[in-house]
Amino acid sequence: QVQLVQSGAEVKKPGASVKVSCKASGYTFSSYAVHWVRQAPGQRLEWMGWINAGNGNTKYSQKFQGKVTITRDTSANTAYMEVSSLRSEDTAVYYCARFWPLGTAFDIWGQGTMVSVSS
């Protein structure tokens, strides 16, 4: 079945970086964009950016420009999202999601990856 499976929970110290993976299966990976969304505890969903899995082009929310890097490996059907210079405010669940162009919506979501930042 069509699914996105993310890497496991991470605990990091302030100033470190974290890289979360999102492995696609059940569909042609390069035919769809992958977006990243984060949700801090008790907060709303926050769009971070996306990657065209076919050509690798990226676009970031202004808030995350320079803070987040999204990449992909087509041979592994996997997208990655790296957050640098972690602060406690980056503690959140990070989701990847497949963008469905017909509906202009996210039709498939990963299960989420909890990233905790603490000294």
Place this chain on the structure above:
Amino acid sequence: DIQMTQSPSSLSASVGDRVTITCRASQSISNYLNWYQQKPGKAPKLLIYAASSLQSGVPSRFSGSGSGTDFTLTISSLQPEDFATYYCQQSYRTFGPGTKVDIK
């Protein structure tokens, strides 16, 4: 950036009730409005796309309407499994703050 607001922020309703949630955009977004349901500890689930189109597999008790700046999500007869938080989203970008639905 376009801002999204939702009302109410939370509500309590009984099984069988009709529930309506409102989402407003700070400027016209045509029909580029999606609705998601999120249960605790789970990823969001797409319910409605393009303001009024029901995603495949979603029960018909869910419906959406609106265009421009004002949108609504309606649950025609609330079921126990509908306990969740509902988010609107402008296109692929900004999400609303969410509406938490509690079952009385």
